[in-house]
Amino acid sequence: QVQLVEPGGGLVQSGEYLRLSCEAAGLTFGNYAIGWFRQAPGKEREAVSCIDIGDRIASVAAFVKGRLTCTRNVNNTATLQMNSLKPGGTDVYHCAAGGACSGSVLIEERYYGQGTQVTVSS
Numbered sequence: 704q705v706q707l708v709e710p711g712g713g714l715v716q717s718g719e720y721l722r723l724s725c726e727a728a729g730l731t732f733g734n735y736a737i738g739w740f741r742q743a744p745g746k747e748r749e750a751v752s753c754i755d756i757g758d759r760i761a762s763v764a765a766f767v768k769g770r771l772t773c774t775r776n777v778n779n780t781a782t783l784q785m786n787s788l789k790p791g792g793t794d795v796y797h798c799a800a801g802g803a804c805s806g807s808v809l810i811e812e813r814y815y816g817q818g819t820q821v822t823v824s825s
Contacts, residue, residue: 712819725798738809
């Protein structure tokens, strides 16, 4: 059974950094593109980054460029780190595995984690 889990999250201070992991079971991450998404309450999901098959470093969305790094790790995990967090919001971050990236967007999505909630305090 395939499972993606995103440990981490919680309450983070604005100006500090966020680090999340995506842990895969039942699949080999190296065979998939890995995407990260976030969704605020009442809003549409937005893509933040995608790591294509064969790549280790992600393409990131323009609105987080310079603050966000996502990597594929050798132990079947992926890591998201966002620096200089901006205050005033709660988002649920999800990782997903799929067929390919189109820039910072995962396409051909096949597996999706349940997500972890992140609140940035002011």
